[in-house]
Amino acid sequence: MAEKITKLRLILGDQLNHKHTWFKEQEKNTLYVLMEMRQETDYVMHHIQKVVGFFSAMRNFAEYLKERGHQVIYLKISDKKNKQTLPENLKQLISEYKIEKFEYQLPDEYRLDVQLKDFCNDLKIETEVYDTEHFLTSREDLTNFYKGKKNMIMEYFYRDMRKKYDVLMLTEKDPEGGKWNFDKSNRKKWTGKPEIPHERGFRKDVSEILKEIEKSGIKTFGNIDVEKFNWPTSREDSLSVLNYFCKNLLVHFGDFQDALHSEQAYLFHSRLSFSLNTKMLHPKEVIDAAIAHWREHKDEIDISQVEGFVRQILGWREYMRGIYWKEMPGYRRTNKLDNQNKLPEFYWTGNTKMNCLKHSIKQSLDNAYAHHIQRLMITGNYALLTQTHPNAVDAWYLGIYIDAIEWVEITNTRGMSQFADGGIVATKPYVSSGSYIHKMSNYCKACAYDVKKKTGENSCPFNTLYWNFLAEKREFFKGNRRMAMMLSMLDKKSGDEIVTIKDRANDIINNPEKF
Known part of the structure; x- marks a missing residue:
């Protein structure tokens, strides 16, 4: 019985x-x-x-x-x-x-x-x-770590995690490679070399699941190839992606983790975030696998490649979760810059003349994926420069990416990307003119706008919006030491130039379909 x-x-x-x-x-x-x-x-x-x-x-x-x-x-x-x-x-x-x-x-x-x-x-x-037995910290660990400290800078938390879990450490106090952070080595532009291996694909038929979703009347957006679904959806798949990353992509991951390219959706990124965020993979096993592979191939792989990868998982991922549980539920309502504008319609279609946005958005619609710099410095940068309400930005990011679960999405979006929390996560807003996009990508090459032009009809909208944003939010940032240099450059612009900038910025913000 x-x-x-x-x-x-x-x-x-x-x-x-x-x-x-x-x-x-x-x-x-x-x-x-x-x-x-x-x-x-x-x-x-x-x-x-x-x-x-x-x-x-x-x-x-x-x-x-x-x-x-x-x-x-x-x-x-x-x-x-x-x-x-x-x-x-x-x-x-x-x-x-x-x-x-x-x-x-x-x-x-x-x-x-x-x-x-x-x-x-x-x-x-x-x-x-x-407990889910997944994360390397409890909900309260980060809150306790920063108790009594003025700033919650991630670097100190990351170093503590390295010590706690003995990751890339020579002794209890000394990191391998002589430095805690090789971020300055992680900013190379990819121009076609080295060759990027094709991502680990699966090509699954998900037509039956799709029929059920459609029959249920669930409203979705984005594109899908039902016979070639390309994401890991099992433990076996996930381990395969991890193994493929270590063997084929880790060697150049750090160098090009911030690079952008119109022909490459994934570059050397791992595509492990969905497997991690659904808990099919444990963060420590991912870290251990990458480090083990690096140790076996030290003659081919520099420590900067593996440290850049470890930092994202051991540092940033755990840090963002800690911020989430420290600051919720009020965090989801923060709008310190009082941004009120709507998200442009082209975020749902990719139909814009701005090449960087067109590629980043269309790639997101096609793959439910964009790497962190596309999210931060293209779509996020534009949303902040156009002073979009963070609620609208949140909803878009939470919906469009396969790895987006609120604990990781909202802290990255509202904090890192939109500065809506007023500086809890980031010490300054991550905004830039077109120059950064030009430096890190090939997007500007085929764009309808001239990235080198600051004013005029065919000048890069990011250039106009950047200076307009600084002018609009000057009062808010006047006490921020990290913004002092940019605000002093703003002050050198003539009154007429500021008027010209503001007029064009208002046109871009109010009539996004034109651009």
Whole structure:
């Protein structure tokens, strides 16, 4: 006689951790549940590849558990029993199976954290919460680390993490290579050499999942090739991408991690963020794999390549999560620069004469992907220079990228990209004229606008918008030492030049379809 099910365990779509202690032993009285829900597909409009990617990864994980003897119920988006919200589905299952205990893992999104706490408060049965066993820090670690400090500069947190986990350390105090940070070696422009290997592809047929999504009436945007879906959606896939990165891309990752090119969507980037953010890969195993490969090939791979990669995961990723839990829920409402403009329509189409934006946006629509400099210094830079409301920028970034989950998206967008938090994450706004884009990319070469021209009809809009932004926000930044040089250059411009700049900037902001 089968053992009675008395315990229900919830697994969210970004909790696909194969190595979690929950799964070490079969518990015959335990039922695991995974759900595809309109609650999650509809809170913001998502890229179609993001929805497909999550559903595919969740389904693969459910099969993985079933193959190992765990009891699993999987609610597809099209299931008639699916109530499409977390509380309603859980209530139904608890009632149906006469569940005596409900367990879940800590969510990484604030809204789900609140929803599940509220749900458990209303339950008459026992509940228990577990860690996801994924991150290298707790929710509170960063808050405690910066307690009593004036600034929350990431570098000091990163160094502490290096020491704590003995990553690239010679002794307890001395980093390998004699430096903590090789960022200055990570800023090369790619001009066609060295040759970039093709990304590790999968070419999966996801037509059945797509039919279910379309039949359910879920509103999405972006493009997809249903017979050649190219993202890792299983543990096996994810390990394959990690292995491919180490063997083929790590050798030049650091050099070109900030480079931009119209013909190259991925350059030497790993494409591991989706696997990490869904927890199919653990950050420490990714770090360890990259370092192990570097140690075996030190004669070919410089330490700057691997340190640049480690910094993104051990430093930046954990840092951003810590900021999220320190500053939420107020963080999602921050708008310190009081920006109020709408996001231009071309963010949804890529139809603009500005070549850098056209390529970055079309690539995002085609692949649900852009690397950090495209996000920060192209689409993010333009949104900030045009003084777009951070809510609109948030919604776009959260929807368009396959790796975007609020804990990592909102801190990068609202903090790093839009300076909406007033300087919690960044000590100065990441804005630039066209000169930075020209320095790091080939975008300006085929553009309708002249990056070298500061004024006039065919001058680069980024040049106009940059000086207009400084003029508009001068009062806010006048006490910021890192902005002093740029503000002093602004002060040297004549009154007539400022009027000309402002007139054209207003035209760009109010009539984006013209540009």
